[in-house]
């Protein structure tokens with residue numbers, strides 16, 4: 001909401017949380033739009049995604065500034081400090097989610113309306129549905145401070161990984177079958193990788209929610225079973 | 238835009254009727270929450286009360302205004318979800334319909350804690366800044382696609398004679414569900430796209446055979462018989478495809494509505510098993526059913542659940558025929574939770590792990606050759622998934638190559654309603670004496 005004189009500490013904290021919710025809404029919208037742009041080869045929508053992402057970046061800076069000011073001026077303790085730290089971390093993750101959506105949108109523009117096999121696009125869409133479910137669930141968990149839901153999200157990440165692996169193999173098969181498929185399949189492969197990483201950010205947020213609610217850090221490494229180490233390194237755009 | 242006008246009239250009405258006696262005293266919100274409007278003011282202003290109530294209501298600035306009872310009554314009478322916020326976007330009132338649709342929206346929290354759609358929150362900001370009505374439209378993809386349109390209007394309690402731009406006291410947000418309308422628009426487009434895409438191949442082959450019969454094979458009786466047979470097969474595949482696409486569209490149309498009939502899972506399973514007995518015999522597959530005898534009520538669309546279990550059992554018979562038998566069980570979920578677990582297990586070739594996550598996608602076939610042979614369209618499991626989503630039920634697939642496959646469905650139980658008298662629980666009588674050609678092993 002518009003800026004105005006804020007007075008109490010609680011008000012400032014709530015305003016910070018409003019900014020996070022705003023970022024969440026934007027990020028969810030960007031992911032949904034970028035995938036719709038991909039499935040319909042809608043260049044106009046893809047361009048809109050690229051433009052809107054800038055807004056997410058600005059919001060992230062604003063969250064950072066507000067959080068730092070809040071810590072400096074109020075010197076919060078325990079739970080309050082955790083909430084601010086949580087907001088900072090989540091805004092980082094959401095900003096990355098926006099970047100990943102933007103990458104997908106850019107790929108759509110680069111594909112020049114060249115559609116790949118329909119089954120593959122359905123697969124990418126399926127992947128994005130799960131990623132969006134995860135993102136929504138974890139953002140809701142943050143506003144309601146629901147640790148159980150957050151932990152559920154963290155568990156479900158395996159589903160995204162399994163689906164990604166399956167898609168990855170199918171894409172490779174297509175490329176080997178017909179070299180003409182290589183260029184468009186590569187684009188799609190990166191899109192899938194980006195969505196898989198959006199899922200990872202949802203998991204990060206889940207861990208942050210856990211930290212905010214319980215005060216415990218999640219140290220145990222999540223096992224990555226996507227079996228596609230090949231693309232793992234180059235997938236980082 | 239009929240709605241927007243409605244809303245403006247409503248806003249005007251609210252202001253007109255209640256404006257003059259509205260409570261917009263500079264009484265802080267916590268005093269009002271406390272319940273005793275004026276009486277409490279004195280005590281609430283004490284520093285201790287201030288501290289105690291600090292967390293209960295956190296206005297962004299200035300005095301907080303709460304909708305008075307009459308305003309609430311009007312909002313409650315609306316046929317659509319309605320939320321009122323103050324000029325800072327903090328929720329001050331939510332009607333029952335809004336709670337039903339969007340879950341609990343906490344009063345005192347910013348609107349975007351619950352409704353994050355950017356279009357909606359941007360519109361809210363514009364209403365406050367420009368002091369005029371706005372509309373916003375957005376699509377929610379999760380859990381099923383839903384389209385919404387919100388009409389927002391500013392409300393001032395005291396009309397300002399000097400007409401200087403002033404923040405509204407409230408913003409009233411009325412949300413209309415456009416899902417049905419949008420879906421039927423989309424449905425036609427999707428159907429045409431899918432049908433034309435999927436029918437092209439069988440049609441091309443059909444045309445090919447016709448051309449051959451008209452030309453080179455004109456007088457070849459043997460070839461004619463053979464070709465006509467294949468053409469018949471292709472035609473029936475096309476028919477199935479159209480049927481499946483139609484039923485997928487119909488289910489997608491209803492995806493956002495929760496089914497409300499009470500259905501007994503056990504009785505339903507017996508019906509499905511009976512209807513598939515001929516197919517099982519044809520494929521030399523034995524159906525082994527283990528259905529708990531107690532009533533297993535759930536909220537469902539009966540025909541749709543029949544479709545789910547027919548599809549699953551049909552697949553088990555068709556693809557798992559080499560295993561010679563299919564186990565079908567329905568019982569209270571041993572893992573707990575108030576739900577029923579229905580499992581269908583076959584002993585056929587199974588499905589390679591990499592296919593499992595994708596089986597429910599439209600047109601996905603694990604084994605393209607065998608699916609074509611069996612006249613499969615690759616839509617069966619997509620339909621299953623759509624129906625189950627609408628029923629808030631989950632499908633679990635376990636399989637590995639060479640080890641058969643298990644498809645499990647978890648359906649929420651309606652145990653609370655099960656004991657009510659008007660429930661039409663599938664005549665326990667009939668279930669008990671049911672004579673099915675299937676080999677019956679009963680649990681409990």
Ligand SMILES: Nc1ncnc2c1ncn2[C@@H]1O[C@H](COP(=O)(O)OP(=O)(O)OP(=O)(O)O)[C@@H](O)[C@H]1O
Pocket residue numbers: 481548552553556557583585586587588596601602603604605608612613614615616617618619642
């Ligand atoms: N019990 C099973 N064992 C092995 N493979 C299976 C089994 N059930 C499904 N499949 C595989 O999953 C694919 C998708 O199944 P689905 O029911 O969606 O389509 P279909 O059977 O080909 O078509 P339809 O059901 O519309 O006739 C099948 O083509 C088959 O490869």
Ligand SMILES: [Mg+2]
Pocket residue numbers: 548551552613617618
């Ligand atoms: Mg089938």
